[in-house]
Amino acid sequence: xxDKIIFVACDSSDLVKIKKIINQTRTKKLKIIPKxxxxxxxxxxxxxxxxxxxxxxxxxxxxxDIPQTALSAIDSLKDLKKCMYITVHxxxxxxxLKAVKKKSKKINKNIKVLGVTILTSLNNKSIxxxxxxxxxxxxxxxxxxxxxxSGCDGIVCSAEEAMMVRKKYKKLLxxxxxxxxxxxxSNDQMRIxxxxxxxxxxxxxxxxxRSLTKGNITNNIKKLTxxxxx
Numbered sequence: 001x002x003d004k005i006i007f008v009a010c011d012s013s014d015l016v017k018i019k020k021i022i023n024q025t026r027t028k029k030l031k032i033i034p035k036x037x038x039x040x041x042x043x044x045x046x047x048x049x050x051x052x053x054x055x056x057x058x059x060x061x062x063x064x065d066i067p068q069t070a071l072s073a074i075d076s077l078k079d080l081k082k083c084m085y086i087t088v089h090x091x092x093x094x095x096x097l098k099a100v101k102k103k104s105k106k107i108n109k110n111i112k113v114l115g116v117t118i119l120t121s122l123n124n125k126s127i128x129x130x131x132x133x134x135x136x137x138x139x140x141x142x143x144x145x146x147x148x149x150s151g152c153d154g155i156v157c158s159a160e161e162a163m164m165v166r167k168k169y170k171k172l173l174x175x176x177x178x179x180x181x182x183x184x185x186s187n188d189q190m191r192i193x194x195x196x197x198x199x200x201x202x203x204x205x206x207x208x209x210r211s212l213t214k215g216n217i218t219n220n221i222k223k224l225t226x227x228x229x230x
Contacts, residue, residue, distance in 0.1 A: 004228070005205030006195075007035040007058055007085075007175065008212055013043035024217035029225050033085075035060050035207060056084045062116050064089035067099040074100055078107040087156060090115040090143035097150035112173060115147035116156040120178030120191045136191070137161055144169055158191035159198035159206075166202040177207040181223055184211055196228055 008025045010018050018040060025032050035058040040046040050057070059080065063070050070092065077083060088100045097115060104111045117140045118127065124135050132139060140161040145168075147155050154173025155165060162174050178192045198206050212220045 004031065004199055005175075006030050006032045006224070007205055007207045008032055009177075009207055009209030010034050010036050011039050011209055011213075013039055013046070015043075015045045015049060018049070021213050021217065025212060025221060027221055027225070030221070030228075033058060033205075035085075037061075050080050050083070053080075053082050056082055058085035058087075059083045060085075060087050062087045062089050063100060064092045065096070067096045070096050071099050071103050074103040074107065081108070083108070084110060085112045085114060087114045087116050088152070090117050090146055090155075094146055094150055097147065097152055101151045101153075112153040114154045114156050114173065114175060115143065115150070115152045117143040117147075117161075118157070120158045120176075123191065137164060141165065141168070144172070148172060154204065159193035159201050159203060160191045162198065162201040162203045173204045174202070175205045175207065176201075176203045179206045179208050179211065181211045181220075181227060194227070195224060196230070199228070 008021065010021050012018055022034055033056055036046070036050060037060045041059065041061065059077065063073050065073070070088065086104060088097060090097065101113045104113050118136050122136070127136060127139065140157050141164060144155050144165045148169050154175060156175050156177065157165060158178045159176040162176055165172065165174055176198050179195055179198055180192050182194050195206055195208070208224070212224065
């Protein structure tokens, strides 16, 4: 199962809790990489903690701005030596995606730039309210083309769209949030899938948050391992 990447969402501003999540999700049975989002990065101790972090991590900032501002944001991260994944919104446009990709490779040749498509908290009704006339799957495929054209390394989309994207873009990394273990509540997610279902849909990696970090983390890791082994 080491070829299956599990990104654990470290969503807290509490440094003690973050350290607990990192320590207790370590296992030789799965390839687990911590993902740090806005909540931790913006917290009092978050930025400083990541400067000294010794393992590979994903910085999920979902950058979305004019190209020059996006470039400056990436440049400000050059001291985070173990940051191997960074996210940027596909809705920022082709030029911004290209700029972020180019700058990212200058500061770290191994970093993977992932383009975020339609958030998994949204559905067809939600995007219509925003003003889109296309359905979620149509938009995701359109944005996947933009991400591929920009030279970015991968795409973030729900597992529902993963197979469709994989058929057209065979070499893109596909990472899927909105993952829940069987019989769990969807909470604020709309387009969800179990880990096993997601990997059957040809994803490269999955993002799991509360399913692992809420309650007994060690037991949750065992549940995930057993689920993937079935």
